[in-house]
Amino acid sequence: MELVTSLPADTRLSQVAARVRRIEELGFDTVHVSETVHDPFAVCALALEHSSRLTVRTSMVVAFARSPMVTACAAWDLAELSGGRFQLGVASQVRGNIVGRYSMPWSDPVAQLSDYVDSLRAIFAAFQDGTGLNHHSSHYEFTRLQPYFNPGPLAVPAPAIWTGGVNRRMCELAGATADGFVVHPTASHPVTLRGHLLPTLNDGAAQRGRSDGGPRVVVVPKVVTGHDEAAVASQREKVRSELAFLYSTPAYRGLLDALGYADAASDFTAYAQAKRWDELPRLLTDDLLDRLVPQATYADLPAVLERWFCGLCHGISLAAPENPDHDAEFRAMLTRVRAISPALQGGGQG
Numbered sequence: 001m002e003l004v005t006s007l008p009a010d011t012r013l014s015q016v017a018a019r020v021r022r023i024e025e026l027g028f029d030t031v032h033v034s035e036t037v038h039d040p041f042a043v044c045a046l047a048l049e050h051s052s053r054l055t056v057r058t059s060m061v062v063a064f065a066r067s068p069m070v071t072a073c074a075a076w077d078l079a080e081l082s083g084g085r086f087q088l089g090v091a092s093q094v095r096g097n098i099v100g101r102y103s104m105p106w107s108d109p110v111a112q113l114s115d116y117v118d119s120l121r122a123i124f125a126a127f128q129d130g131t132g133l134n135h136h137s138s139h140y141e142f143t144r145l146q147p148y149f150n151p152g153p154l155a156v157p158a159p160a161i162w163t164g165g166v167n168r169r170m171c172e173l174a175g176a177t178a179d180g181f182v183v184h185p186t187a188s189h190p191v192t193l194r195g196h197l198l199p200t201l202n203d204g205a206a207q208r209g210r211s212d213g214g215p216r217v218v219v220v221p222k223v224v225t226g227h228d229e230a231a232v233a234s235q236r237e238k239v240r241s242e243l244a245f246l247y248s249t250p251a252y253r254g255l256l257d258a259l260g261y262a263d264a265a266s267d268f269t270a271y272a273q274a275k276r277w278d279e280l281p282r283l284l285t286d287d288l289l290d291r292l293v294p295q296a297t298y299a300d301l302p303a304v305l306e307r308w309f310c311g312l313c314h315g316i317s318l319a320a321p322e323n324p325d326h327d328a329e330f331r332a333m334l335t336r337v338r339a340i341s342p343a344l345q346g347g348g349q350g
Contacts, residue, residue: 001340002315004218006032006059007043016043017050024051026320026327027334030218032059032089032182041074048082056082059182060091060164064112065102068119068140075120075159076127076151084156089182090116091164107139110169115139117161117177124158127151162215166251168200175204180216183313185243186252188219189292193312195258217343218315221308224295225318227326232297237281240289244280248272259291298329302336314342 005028011019023031031054033043040058047056056078061071071090078086092098092109099106115137122135126145130153133145162180165171166187174181187197198217205214222239226232246252249272253265267283284292296304309316316337321330 001309001313001338001342002030002216002218003028003334003338004030004032004220004315004317005320006034006220006317007047009034009036009038011038011043013038013042013046016046020047020051020054022324022327023320024054025331027331027338028054028320030055030057030087030315032057032317034059035062041078044078044086045081048078048085051085053085055085055087057087057089057162059089059162061089062093062097062102063090063116064092064098064104064106064109068116069123069142072120072123072127073151076124076154079156079159080151080154084154087160087162087180088120089162089164089180090120092170110173112139113163113170114173114177117163117173120161121158128153128158166254168196171197171200172204172207175201175206175214176208176210177204178215180218180314182317183217183219184252185220185222186246186255188221189255190308190312191258192255193217193219196254198312213344216314217312218317219309219313220317222293223301223305223318224293225298225301227298227321227329229297232295236289236295239293240284241281243289243292244268244284245277247284248280255292256288259288261288261291264288298326298333301333302340305337306340310341311343316340 005023007019020031031047033040033047033056040061044056044058075086075088092113095106098104118137119135119140119142123133123142126133127150130150133142135142160179162182163174163178164182164184165174166184181201183197201214222243224232224236224239226235247256247265248268250269256262256265264283268280271280271283294304294308305316321327
């Protein structure tokens with residue numbers, strides 16, 4: 001099983017080196033870099049420079065804020081710098097951010113992201129082969145790449161392209177075009193994986209006629225864990241608040257409906273619309289929290305994660321412990337999580 005963690009979004013550039021070295025020392029295979037308050041490619045460059053074996057993956061770059069050519073050039077440089085340890089995750093973001101934050105146009109995000117990924121692959125091929133670029137789609141046209149602007153071939157494979165999403169069309173797109181898929185926390189549950197996400201990824205792969213089984217799948221559950229029961233109890237309240245906020249977004253209510261908590265899902269939305277933010281956590285009862293996320297001490301967590309995810313995914317994302325005093329115990333726990341059997345092939349169940 002691939003072991004993944006996310007670099008905290010508030011990590012300053014001056015902190016990247018130390019945090020990434022610790023992540024590597026803990027035994028993770030991959031670090032995810034988001035696009036929130038820093039340029040993700042700048043963060044990735046530092047993370048790659050200060051690590052030796054970690055895969056560094058954007059999760060996710062906001063695709064529609066930049067041309068595919070701009071993204072392709074950055075990804076190509078990072079792949080070369082790292083000897084192939086960089087992977088490119090791209091996503092659509094939501095209309096409000098694309099239009100209001102980035103002042104970019106918004107149309108059909110699924111079709112545009114599909115064109116975006118196809119454009120990246122066409123540009124990568126032109127970089128690698130030194131041939132001309134003549135790519136046409138409904139959203140992008142690339143017809144000019146003089147030798148002066150071509151960075152030239154890599155000695156390693158082109159960066160793998162990952163996507164994410166929640167709704168059916170975006171998941172089908174991933175199944176058809178992506179090398180990997182990062183599952184949203186509200187969908188990283190066996191009920192959602194079996195009932196919606198994996199079948200949809202497989203449908204997309206079948207529609208495209210893929211023979212590799214579809215994309216690799218990394219789940220991002222909001223795991224409640226700690227070195228002892230007191231630490232678990234403390235973490236439980238933090239996760240309660242995070243999940244209550246997430247489930248106040250109507251697009252994320254699918255798991256609540258599937259588990260029989262449709263009324264709670266409606267209450268979350270109603271409280272958010274009324275701006276009753278401080279009251280949201282109390283709507284997420286102990287019973288519901290127990291159903292939503294894996295919970296255990298470090299000693300017991302590997303067995304819990306095995307029950308939840310064995311054969312359903314290829315990687316699991318876990319947060320690094322805040323207190324470095326427990327790093328040795330956490331590292332030993334990760335070794336046991338790594339032994340969980342992954343899905344047998346991309347997208348499909350093992």
